[in-house]
Amino acid sequence: MTASARIAPPSGLLHEPGAPARAGHDPAGVALNRHRAYPLPALGSALFLAALFAVAAAPGLFTAHDPLVGDVLEGLKAPDWAHPFGTDRLGRDVLARTLYGARYSLLIGLGGMTVSVLAGVFLGILAGQRNRFLDEVTSRLFDVLSSFPGVLLAMLVVTFLGQGMLNIALAVGIAGIPKFGRIVRAQTQLVRDADYVTQAAIYGLGRRQIFLRHVLPNVLVAVPVIATVYIGSTILTVSGLSFLGLGPQPPIPEWGVMLAESRDVLRVAWWPAVFPGAAITLTVIAFSTVGVFLQKRFEGRIA
Amino acid sequence: MRDAAEASATGALPPLVDIRNLSIGFGGPPIVQGVDLVVRAGECVALVGESGSGKSLTARSLLNLAGAGATVEAHRFHLQGRDAKAFGAADWRRLRGTVTGLVMQDALVSLDPLRTIGQEVAEVLSEHRLLAGRKAIGARVLDVLARVGIPDPEHRARQYAHQLSGGLRQRALIASAIAGEPDLIIADEPTTSLDVTVQAQVLQVLAGRVRAGAGLLLISHDLAVVAGIADWVLVMRHGRVVDSGPTAEVLTRPRHPYTKGLIAAIPSSASRGRRLTGAAQAIRGDGGNPASAPSQDIVLEVRGIAKHYAGAAGYGRPAFATKALDDVSFVVKAGEVVGLVGESGSGKSTCAKIILGLLAPDHGDVRLLGQPWSGIPETQRRGLRPRLQYVPQDALSSFDPRYRVSDIIGENLAGHARADRAARVVELLEQVGLAADIAARNPSSLSGGQRQRVSIARALAAEPALIVCDEPVSALDIGIQAQVLDLLADLRARLGTALLFISHDLGVIQHLADRVLVFHHGKLVEQGPLGEILTHPTDAYTRALLASQPRLELGQAFA
Numbered sequence: 062m063t064a065s066a067r068i069a070p071p072s073g074l075l076h077e078p079g080a081p082a083r084a085g086h087d088p089a090g091v092a093l094n095r096h097r098a099y100p101l102p103a104l105g106s107a108l109f110l111a112a113l114f115a116v117a118a119a120p121g122l123f124t125a126h127d128p129l130v131g132d133v134l135e136g137l138k139a140p141d142w143a144h145p146f147g148t149d150r151l152g153r154d155v156l157a158r159t160l161y162g163a164r165y166s167l168l169i170g171l172g173g174m175t176v177s178v179l180a181g182v183f184l185g186i187l188a189g190q191r192n193r194f195l196d197e198v199t200s201r202l203f204d205v206l207s208s209f210p211g212v213l214l215a216m217l218v219v220t221f222l223g224q225g226m227l228n229i230a231l232a233v234g235i236a237g238i239p240k241f242g243r244i245v246r247a248q249t250q251l252v253r254d255a256d257y258v259t260q261a262a263i264y265g266l267g268r269r270q271i272f273l274r275h276v277l278p279n280v281l282v283a284v285p286v287i288a289t290v291y292i293g294s295t296i297l298t299v300s301g302l303s304f305l306g307l308g309p310q311p312p313i314p315e316w317g318v319m320l321a322e323s324r325d326v327l328r329v330a331w332w333p334a335v336f337p338g339a340a341i342t343l344t345v346i347a348f349s350t351v352g353v354f355l356q357k358r359f360e361g362r363i364a
Numbered sequence: 365m366r367d368a369a370e371a372s373a374t375g376a377l378p379p380l381v382d383i384r385n386l387s388i389g390f391g392g393p394p395i396v397q398g399v400d401l402v403v404r405a406g407e408c409v410a411l412v413g414e415s416g417s418g419k420s421l422t423a424r425s426l427l428n429l430a431g432a433g434a435t436v437e438a439h440r441f442h443l444q445g446r447d448a449k450a451f452g453a454a455d456w457r458r459l460r461g462t463v464t465g466l467v468m469q470d471a472l473v474s475l476d477p478l479r480t481i482g483q484e485v486a487e488v489l490s491e492h493r494l495l496a497g498r499k500a501i502g503a504r505v506l507d508v509l510a511r512v513g514i515p516d517p518e519h520r521a522r523q524y525a526h527q528l529s530g531g532l533r534q535r536a537l538i539a540s541a542i543a544g545e546p547d548l549i550i551a552d553e554p555t556t557s558l559d560v561t562v563q564a565q566v567l568q569v570l571a572g573r574v575r576a577g578a579g580l581l582l583i584s585h586d587l588a589v590v591a592g593i594a595d596w597v598l599v600m601r602h603g604r605v606v607d608s609g610p611t612a613e614v615l616t617r618p619r620h621p622y623t624k625g626l627i628a629a630i631p632s633s634a635s636r637g638r639r640l641t642g643a644a645q646a647i648r649g650d651g652g653n654p655a656s657a658p659s660q661d662i663v664l665e666v667r668g669i670a671k672h673y674a675g676a677a678g679y680g681r682p683a684f685a686t687k688a689l690d691d692v693s694f695v696v697k698a699g700e701v702v703g704l705v706g707e708s709g710s711g712k713s714t715c716a717k718i719i720l721g722l723l724a725p726d727h728g729d730v731r732l733l734g735q736p737w738s739g740i741p742e743t744q745r746r747g748l749r750p751r752l753q754y755v756p757q758d759a760l761s762s763f764d765p766r767y768r769v770s771d772i773i774g775e776n777l778a779g780h781a782r783a784d785r786a787a788r789v790v791e792l793l794e795q796v797g798l799a800a801d802i803a804a805r806n807p808s809s810l811s812g813g814q815r816q817r818v819s820i821a822r823a824l825a826a827e828p829a830l831i832v833c834d835e836p837v838s839a840l841d842i843g844i845q846a847q848v849l850d851l852l853a854d855l856r857a858r859l860g861t862a863l864l865f866i867s868h869d870l871g872v873i874q875h876l877a878d879r880v881l882v883f884h885h886g887k888l889v890e891q892g893p894l895g896e897i898l899t900h901p902t903d904a905y906t907r908a909l910l911a912s913q914p915r916l917e918l919g920q921a922f923a
Contacts, residue, residue: 256762262742263720264776264826265749275764282766 103354106347113344117164126154128161128314137330147332149323158314159336165315166344169230169308170296176234177295178288181241186280188242189249200246203239211236211298219307229308233298237291244287245280252279286359290352293345300341316341378445379404380463380548380579381426385439388421388430396422396603401581405547408571408580410594410611412587412626414841418603419583423550426581427464428456444547465541467534467570469553474537475525481536482521485509488543504543512539512569530708531562538569548579555589559707559868564912567593585842587626588871588914591615599623615916629846630916631875633898639853640846640875661698662734663830663862664719664752668693669728669738671714688714691728692888694881696830699860703877703894705870705909711886712866716834719864720754721745733829750778753823757835759815763807769793769818770803776825792821796851813844817851824855830862837872849875870913874898882906 116123126144131153140147146155188199206214211233218232252258253276261271302308303317311318316337323333381403388396396418403409411419425436426443428451441448444463451459460466465488468474475484485505509517512535525533534554541549551570555563571593574580584590590597590611597614599607599622607620618624629640671689689711696702706712717723719730721737730738732748753776756762763772773792774785790800796817807815816836823831833852837845853876856863867873873880873894880897882890882905890903901907 256756256758257764259722260754260756260762261764261775262722263749263752263754264778265746267743267746278766279764 100354102350106350106354109343109347110351113163113167113347116160117167120157120160120164123160124154124157126157128153128157129312137326137333139330140332146336147330149319149330149333150326153312153314155319155333155336158319159316159340162314162316162319162337162340163344165226165309165313166296166299166317166341169226169233169299169315170292172227172230173233173237173295173299174288174292176231177237177241177291178284180234180238182245182281182284184238185242185245186249186277188246189253189280191253196246199242203242206235207239209236212301215298215302216305216307219302224307224310226309229299229302232302232307233295236298237295240291241284241287244283248280248283249276252276255279282359286352286355288352289355290349293348293352296348297341297345377405378442380444381581382440382442382445383426383438386422386425386441387437388418388425389435390431390433391435394603396425399598399600399603399605401598403548403579403581405579406574406577407596408574408582408594409596409598410582410584410590411598411600412584412590413600414585414843417600419600420552422600423552423581423583426548426550427460427466429466462544463546464548464550465544465546467538467541467549467551467554469556475533475540477525480522480524481509481528481533481539482506484525484536485521485540485543488540508539508543509536511572512536512542513565514539531558531565534558534562534566535569538566542573542578546578548581549573550581550583552583553585554582556585560870560914561707561908561912563589563914567914586914587615587842588630588916591916592914599626626842627916629842631846631849631869631871632916633874633894635875639850641843641850662695663698663700663732664696664864665731665734666692666694666715666719667728667731669715669718669725669730671711671718671723671726687886689718689725690886692883693728694888694891696862696864698829699856699862700879701856701863701865701877703873703880704864704866704883705868705873705880706883707868709885710883712868712883713834714886715883716832716864716866719832720752721749750776750826751829753826753828753831755816755819755823755831755833755836757839759812759819760807762819763815765808767807768803769805769807769810772807772818773803773822773825776822778826788825789821792825793818795824795855796821797847811844812840813847816840816844816848820848820851820855824859824861828861830864832864832866834866835868836865838867838869845872852876870909882909 120128131148131151133152135148135152136150138144138148138152144154144156146159149155149158184199184202188196188203190196209217214236215229215232218235219228222228222231255275258271258275261275266274299308300315300317300320303315304321306321309315309318311322319337320334320341323330323337327334379402381401383399383401386396386399386401387394399418399422401409401422411422413419421430421434424430425434428436428448430436438449443459448455448459475481479487482502482505485508486501489501489504505521506517509521514520514532514535520528520532520536525536528536534557538551538554541551549570554570555566558566567589570580570582574593580593582590582594594611597608597611598605599614599620601622607614607618607623609619614623615627618627625641628635631640669689669692670687673686673688692711692715694702704712704715714723718725718738721730721742725738728738729736732752735748737745737748767775770786770789773789777785777788780788786803789803793800793802798814798817798821802810802814802818807818810818819836820831836852837848840848849872852863852865855861863876865873865876877894879892880890880894881888882897882903884903884905890897890901890906897906898910901910
């Protein structure tokens, strides 16, 4: 027994103890942990993400300005009441552009992640089987993919497939495959050798039944959590590629595109760069914070 | 509280430990309360209790290691006659290693993986400047390692913890605890993870230190271990001392009902046919004699099975071949309980895996209910699978983490219509003494005993002819262990299911088994009816096993 861990009331010796440690019946120590279960950063991040999704769904509700049309005479105005984030070189409202941009960043980020998850889960499960050949082939594929820097690989894909939102999502998605694949492979191996899988064999279940009923679901529980942590960095990569001109093209108010456009005027106006930059930063942080929180929350339940 | 000891000490030396009314809490209600503890030189005091009783916490507070956020209060807290309440961090540090040594349960995590055990022991000596000079320290390290019974200390001192066996590792940990010749040794379940023969050796080392004048505070859940070595016993429950006194008195004339229950719950050959929990009531079933007449039908036949593990040569390691199992043959008859004893590494688990059809034997074959079982494709085995079930040691990890109790048991009810399953699950839960509302619970919210019951209910669901139980009670507290053993005896008397019961604990085997198989180094060294093996063991290893078994009767003392 460890000194501090066993705070739950000790069970009676000769009477079957009731269930130990159920919420609400716990002594102070456990109850305290319950309060800490929703830390402020995770809560704040979740609220931010909720707002972000709302903005992405209906940006028009949050601003009256048009993100694509501006008055050139009003160009590069510092933030004031009319334009809280100021205006860019062409006089477009930076706030409106940032809000409308959420849609593109989220969409491409989610799309890229979906590609990574689908391909990564499939290949990872394949690699995690008790088949040396499959494992070698898929693992080496992961090695090859991850030996290129993510951005470089994505650039390569875009060069082949051409620019555009779908292609950039695909590019980022492919770059993210090894990350998911390796985690899913490890998870599959863990579940494959778990006692409950052995137990299922003792029931007399067939291999396919065991896989569908016990292995697959327990591998998949880990995926949403990893995906949440990962989506932040996907969005960052997308913005990077857009900044380099490989993604959506101007005048689309994608955040990376906005950063690229603001580069020329950075000496005289900070606001066209700072606000979309802050949006990227906050989004990445929020996804990571929520993801890490989920990870801690589900620790132990996974595998 | 301890008038006799008080008088015998005649005030020559203050006790090593003199604590009155100790209470320890973590902000909430105190976890340990009103504990009085006195340990004198040349004496062993044992703290006994189940997990969560506060015994480890009490012991750790003697080193100021109760944990972050702990509040330790006492009317009197004297160590070696000095008031420890006034100690600063430097005082405590000096105390640890010189005055006190701590031996913990798991030597592998207690020893630094990056240092040899020689360095580990030397650190105690140099850290506290007990000895100066590399040569003097080196000589002392070898001396200490030899003293705790580590063979070939020069060689072993250069090895790392992971290269040693569990017994050697535990002895190395004891060596580092006693290197500074501390006056007080605190041993927290020092032998719990060890095989009985190794346990006996480790206890001997500790007893040797006590004879040499050290005080020993021994923490254990096992009354039988304590019986052989302790002079004084404190029984703890829910953070309080419920019973205390000289060992012989507490064990033979327990005053507190809790202590009585603890003692009655110890399985042994004397407890056969009797319930371990509650009064001396016979096992439910026919006529209260569970050993009555197993039939002659053979359920399982194991013929000359062998398994070798081969490893290719690696860095600094030659190719090897280990005989995990070597020419093992036995049968299990219907309704019979066959006990399988052996130390870790003796081939018990390999044997169980082959019987369960999870591993193919290299030689020999297994027949289940007269039909071929090993060496056939899994698809052909499937029809017979329900007849052979399994109760593993760790019930929780054998449950799919997403499943509720009803799903777990229901999954093994393949023959039943979906609609009948719920009713059958409740029936099975009742059979193992659990309420119907457990069905909707997640196993992680159940206690260890409840989990093991669910695991047994799951095995019964398939209506098996034979259940292989692999150490089903070894991770449980003695009280819970007693309940589970009673349950198994009940079920066996009522349902006539044969059990192949694998255990390292001879007491459990003696309590339950009709016949015994003794495994040693992959060989079945002895088999026969329980009584015969106990009274006339023919094999040298069986004799050693019987001799090292700790007993409650004070016949076997380590002093």
